[in-house]
Amino acid sequence: MRRNDILLRFALLIILAILIFLVNPNFGKPANLINILRQGALLYILAIGMTIVILTGGIDLSNGAVLALSSCVAAIAMERGLPIMVGIIISLAIGMICGFVNGVLVTQVKIPPFITTFAMMYFARGLAYIFSHGRIIYGFEKSFRFIGTGNIFGIPMPVIFSLLLLFIFYIVLEYTSFGVNIYAVGSNSESSRLVGINVKKVRIIAYLLSGFLSAFAGLIYTARLNAAEPVVGASFPLDAIAAVIIGGTSIVGGEGNLFGSAIGVLICTVIINGMNLMGISSLWQQFVIGSIILIIITTQTYTKSAKINIPILRSRKIESFEK
Numbered sequence: 001m002r003r004n005d006i007l008l009r010f011a012l013l014i015i016l017a018i019l020i021f022l023v024n025p026n027f028g029k030p031a032n033l034i035n036i037l038r039q040g041a042l043l044y045i046l047a048i049g050m051t052i053v054i055l056t057g058g059i060d061l062s063n064g065a066v067l068a069l070s071s072c073v074a075a076i077a078m079e080r081g082l083p084i085m086v087g088i089i090i091s092l093a094i095g096m097i098c099g100f101v102n103g104v105l106v107t108q109v110k111i112p113p114f115i116t117t118f119a120m121m122y123f124a125r126g127l128a129y130i131f132s133h134g135r136i137i138y139g140f141e142k143s144f145r146f147i148g149t150g151n152i153f154g155i156p157m158p159v160i161f162s163l164l165l166l167f168i169f170y171i172v173l174e175y176t177s178f179g180v181n182i183y184a185v186g187s188n189s190e191s192s193r194l195v196g197i198n199v200k201k202v203r204i205i206a207y208l209l210s211g212f213l214s215a216f217a218g219l220i221y222t223a224r225l226n227a228a229e230p231v232v233g234a235s236f237p238l239d240a241i242a243a244v245i246i247g248g249t250s251i252v253g254g255e256g257n258l259f260g261s262a263i264g265v266l267i268c269t270v271i272i273n274g275m276n277l278m279g280i281s282s283l284w285q286q287f288v289i290g291s292i293i294l295i296i297i298t299t300q301t302y303t304k305s306a307k308i309n310i311p312i313l314r315s316r317k318i319e320s321f322e323k
Helices: 003-023 030-055 061-078 084-107 113-132 142-149 157-175 175-188 187-195 199-227 236-246 256-278 283-304
Strands: none
Touching: 003 187, 003 236, 003 256, 030 157, 030 175, 030 199, 030 256, 061 084, 061 113, 061 199, 084 113, 084 142, 084 199, 142 157, 142 199, 142 236, 157 175, 157 199, 157 256, 175 187, 175 199, 187 199, 236 256, 236 283, 256 283
């Protein structure tokens, strides 16, 4: 993704923020700005996983349901007296297993990603209802709640986690062979296979990471609300997809950037927050975000920015891929 594209989206974010501030100065209050970052942090953790999957040419509609399942199981474990760390490990393991199953079904069984993750969405949500018996599980220890409600030097923990994950996965995508392979597979899977990249392995790991991040987000969400329930996260997949597309990641794969996705998350969050402050209906919020997505996809199509290209692979035998 070109630097100019990121700067353009950042400029859009600044313009939106200024316009909302002029209409309602409460938008600029420190408490509200921190609230925007806190709300956006959870969505961004999911958007990191969604970005990785979409970069490979896939999609993940199951992240909200995986979030619900993993958080409910972790809550049940802690409710029954298991140590907090055990509950956290169980939650992350469930997320990774769901992601791994998605990846295997897509690569080995060759079920389209949309169908695979759509089925996993119902499967994981159903298990969440079965394990929790449809009830809300609440009342956790303060040490666990700290990851969702605590702060360090005034910075909310969810924001710290999202920034840490941004740094880690930015390094992974930009400076490791796995990151190079992610972009290569999304640009042209057949060319990637011919030059020796294990396409199936790359895609399985991508879905596994999405499942892991979904579970991680579920832990933060549960700690913040001090409750876990199977119904949560129904809109999260579409919210994450919207943020990733607005951030400039090509829906066909091979082109995108985590910083762009971060800006996309902030654009969505700022729009929702600003319209709430102005008392505008949530129906209009969805309309505005949908309109932005259509404009961006149309622009990508006509400027050929969605054309599948792969950059020079740094200091490797492979120098370029062509569609």
